[in-house]
Amino acid sequence: MLIDQNPNIHTITPAQIIKVFYPYVIAKTEAGKYVNLNLSDHERQDPLFWEAITNIAKAQLWVPIGERFHQLLSYDWMLVTS
Numbered sequence: 001m002l003i004d005q006n007p008n009i010h011t012i013t014p015a016q017i018i019k020v021f022y023p024y025v026i027a028k029t030e031a032g033k034y035v036n037l038n039l040s041d042h043e044r045q046d047p048l049f050w051e052a053i054t055n056i057a058k059a060q061l062w063v064p065i066g067e068r069f070h071q072l073l074s075y076d077w078m079l080v081t082s
Helices: 041-045 047-059
Strands: 012-021 024-029 034-036 062-066
Antiparallel strands (some): 024 034
């Protein structure tokens, strides 16, 4: 069973990056809630991270975030198809 198919696990939610401006990244969850992502010190200081997150926002990709701490997760990436 995939983690997102288990009704007892509610720790990961898909979100789209809506706004990127240093040092903030705003995302909109699948439920329509806007969240300010909590970035690590390393992410804040990494120019490649900012370039990548800007490209993710432009491409309108869905990314997994932790529901409790609003952090980007490095696994379970999803893509929007239109």
